[in-house]
Amino acid sequence: MINTKNKTLIGSREVIFFPQLGITLRAKIDTGAKTSSLHATHLQVIEKNDQEWVSFTTLTEAKGKTSSVHCEFPVYDHRQVRSSNGQAHWRYVIEAEILLGKTKQKIELTLADRSKMQYPMLLGRTAMNQHFLVAPGKTYLQGSLSPFVSLENKCT
Numbered sequence: 001m002i003n004t005k006n007k008t009l010i011g012s013r014e015v016i017f018f019p020q021l022g023i024t025l026r027a028k029i030d031t032g033a034k035t036s037s038l039h040a041t042h043l044q045v046i047e048k049n050d051q052e053w054v055s056f057t058t059l060t061e062a063k064g065k066t067s068s069v070h071c072e073f074p075v076y077d078h079r080q081v082r083s084s085n086g087q088a089h090w091r092y093v094i095e096a097e098i099l100l101g102k103t104k105q106k107i108e109l110t111l112a113d114r115s116k117m118q119y120p121m122l123l124g125r126t127a128m129n130q131h132f133l134v135a136p137g138k139t140y141l142q143g144s145l146s147p148f149v150s151l152e153n154k155c156t
Helices: none
Strands: 006-010 013-018 022-030 036-039 041-048 051-063 065-074 077-082 090-098 103-112 120-123 133-137
Touching: 006 013, 013 103, 022 036, 036 051, 036 090, 041 065, 065 090
Parallel strands: 006 133, 022 051, 022 120, 036 103
Antiparallel strands: 013 022, 013 090, 036 120, 041 051, 051 065, 077 090, 090 103
Protein backbone atom coordinates (compact mmCIF):
# COMPACT_ATOMS: atom_id res chain seq x y z
CA MET A 1 0.00 0.00 0.00
CA ILE A 2 1.20 3.49 -0.87
CA ASN A 3 1.63 5.96 1.98
CA THR A 4 -0.13 9.13 0.80
CA LYS A 5 -0.21 10.93 4.15
CA ASN A 6 2.51 13.55 3.61
CA LYS A 7 2.47 13.73 -0.19
CA THR A 8 1.37 16.70 -2.28
CA LEU A 9 -1.01 16.17 -5.18
CA ILE A 10 0.37 17.53 -8.47
CA GLY A 11 -0.95 17.56 -12.02
CA SER A 12 0.61 16.31 -15.24
CA ARG A 13 1.96 19.83 -15.83
CA GLU A 14 3.30 22.10 -13.08
CA VAL A 15 5.39 25.23 -12.54
CA ILE A 16 8.78 24.66 -10.93
CA PHE A 17 11.01 27.33 -9.41
CA PHE A 18 14.79 26.93 -9.01
CA PRO A 19 15.84 29.11 -6.03
CA GLN A 20 19.59 28.69 -6.70
CA LEU A 21 19.23 29.74 -10.33
CA GLY A 22 16.36 32.20 -9.94
CA ILE A 23 14.45 30.66 -12.85
CA THR A 24 10.88 29.47 -13.22
CA LEU A 25 9.71 26.89 -15.76
CA ARG A 26 6.66 24.93 -16.76
CA ALA A 27 7.40 21.22 -16.48
CA LYS A 28 5.91 18.01 -17.77
CA ILE A 29 5.41 15.54 -14.93
CA ASP A 30 6.45 12.15 -16.30
CA THR A 31 6.10 9.04 -14.15
CA GLY A 32 7.54 7.00 -17.04
CA ALA A 33 10.87 8.83 -16.91
CA LYS A 34 13.27 7.86 -14.15
CA THR A 35 15.42 11.00 -14.19
CA SER A 36 14.41 14.65 -14.44
CA SER A 37 15.73 16.70 -17.35
CA LEU A 38 16.32 20.43 -17.86
CA HIS A 39 16.55 22.16 -21.23
CA ALA A 40 20.16 23.18 -21.85
CA THR A 41 22.05 24.29 -24.95
CA HIS A 42 25.57 25.60 -25.58
CA LEU A 43 27.00 23.23 -22.96
CA GLN A 44 30.63 23.83 -22.11
CA VAL A 45 32.70 22.26 -19.35
CA ILE A 46 34.72 24.74 -17.30
CA GLU A 47 36.91 24.49 -14.22
CA LYS A 48 35.93 26.60 -11.25
CA ASN A 49 37.42 26.33 -7.75
CA ASP A 50 39.28 23.14 -8.80
CA GLN A 51 35.95 21.52 -9.65
CA GLU A 52 34.26 20.57 -12.93
CA TRP A 53 31.37 22.89 -13.77
CA VAL A 54 29.07 23.05 -16.76
CA SER A 55 28.13 26.30 -18.45
CA PHE A 56 24.84 26.26 -20.38
CA THR A 57 21.93 28.27 -21.69
CA THR A 58 18.46 27.47 -20.41
CA LEU A 59 15.08 29.19 -20.24
CA THR A 60 13.04 31.08 -17.68
CA GLU A 61 9.39 32.10 -17.88
CA ALA A 62 7.85 35.23 -16.39
CA LYS A 63 4.90 37.48 -17.22
CA GLY A 64 3.97 35.39 -20.26
CA LYS A 65 7.43 35.65 -21.80
CA THR A 66 10.17 33.05 -22.18
CA SER A 67 13.77 34.27 -22.02
CA SER A 68 17.13 32.57 -22.51
CA VAL A 69 19.55 32.74 -19.59
CA HIS A 70 23.15 31.63 -19.16
CA CYS A 71 23.92 29.49 -16.10
CA GLU A 72 26.93 27.77 -14.54
CA PHE A 73 26.57 24.86 -12.18
CA PRO A 74 28.85 22.21 -10.63
CA VAL A 75 28.78 18.87 -12.47
CA TYR A 76 27.27 16.27 -10.14
CA ASP A 77 27.70 13.27 -12.46
CA HIS A 78 27.95 12.07 -16.07
CA ARG A 79 25.27 9.54 -16.90
CA GLN A 80 24.09 7.47 -19.81
CA VAL A 81 20.37 8.08 -20.29
CA ARG A 82 18.04 6.16 -22.58
CA SER A 83 15.49 8.39 -24.28
CA SER A 84 11.89 7.44 -25.02
CA ASN A 85 12.91 6.33 -28.52
CA GLY A 86 15.40 3.85 -27.04
CA GLN A 87 18.63 5.70 -27.90
CA ALA A 88 21.28 6.08 -25.20
CA HIS A 89 23.12 9.39 -24.73
CA TRP A 90 25.73 10.59 -22.23
CA ARG A 91 24.53 13.63 -20.31
CA TYR A 92 25.83 15.94 -17.64
CA VAL A 93 23.93 15.79 -14.37
CA ILE A 94 23.54 18.69 -11.95
CA GLU A 95 21.98 18.63 -8.50
CA ALA A 96 19.69 21.59 -7.90
CA GLU A 97 17.06 22.67 -5.42
CA ILE A 98 13.51 23.03 -6.73
CA LEU A 99 10.35 24.47 -5.28
CA LEU A 100 7.09 22.88 -6.41
CA GLY A 101 4.14 24.32 -4.55
CA LYS A 102 5.32 24.45 -0.93
CA THR A 103 7.71 21.52 -1.31
CA LYS A 104 11.41 22.34 -1.57
CA GLN A 105 13.87 19.56 -2.37
CA LYS A 106 17.17 18.79 -4.08
CA ILE A 107 16.92 16.74 -7.26
CA GLU A 108 19.22 15.42 -9.96
CA LEU A 109 18.70 16.84 -13.45
CA THR A 110 20.23 15.73 -16.71
CA LEU A 111 20.99 18.55 -19.13
CA ALA A 112 19.56 18.03 -22.62
CA ASP A 113 18.39 20.03 -25.60
CA ARG A 114 14.61 19.92 -25.17
CA SER A 115 13.90 22.59 -27.81
CA LYS A 116 11.78 20.14 -29.81
CA MET A 117 9.76 19.29 -26.70
CA GLN A 118 6.71 21.21 -25.54
CA TYR A 119 8.08 21.74 -22.01
CA PRO A 120 11.62 22.86 -21.10
CA MET A 121 11.69 20.58 -18.08
CA LEU A 122 10.65 17.05 -17.34
CA LEU A 123 10.16 15.96 -13.72
CA GLY A 124 10.89 12.23 -13.44
CA ARG A 125 9.69 9.71 -10.89
CA THR A 126 12.90 9.70 -8.79
CA ALA A 127 12.27 13.37 -7.94
CA MET A 128 8.61 12.68 -7.15
CA ASN A 129 9.09 9.51 -5.12
CA GLN A 130 9.07 10.88 -1.57
CA HIS A 131 6.93 13.98 -1.96
CA PHE A 132 4.29 13.84 -4.69
CA LEU A 133 1.29 11.97 -6.05
CA VAL A 134 0.26 12.67 -9.64
CA ALA A 135 -3.29 13.35 -10.82
CA PRO A 136 -2.78 12.69 -14.56
CA GLY A 137 -6.00 14.39 -15.68
CA LYS A 138 -5.21 17.65 -13.86
CA THR A 139 -2.72 20.46 -14.54
CA TYR A 140 -1.13 23.23 -12.48
CA LEU A 141 -2.60 22.10 -9.16
CA GLN A 142 0.25 23.91 -7.35
CA GLY A 143 -0.32 27.26 -9.03
CA SER A 144 0.87 29.32 -11.96
CA LEU A 145 3.96 31.39 -12.68
CA SER A 146 2.71 34.48 -10.83
CA PRO A 147 4.26 33.87 -7.36
CA PHE A 148 7.77 33.93 -8.80
CA VAL A 149 7.80 36.73 -11.38
CA SER A 150 9.32 39.32 -9.05
CA LEU A 151 12.26 37.18 -7.98
CA GLU A 152 15.64 38.08 -9.44
CA ASN A 153 17.21 35.77 -11.99
CA LYS A 154 20.60 34.62 -10.67
CA CYS A 155 21.85 33.43 -14.04
CA THR A 156 23.04 36.03 -16.54
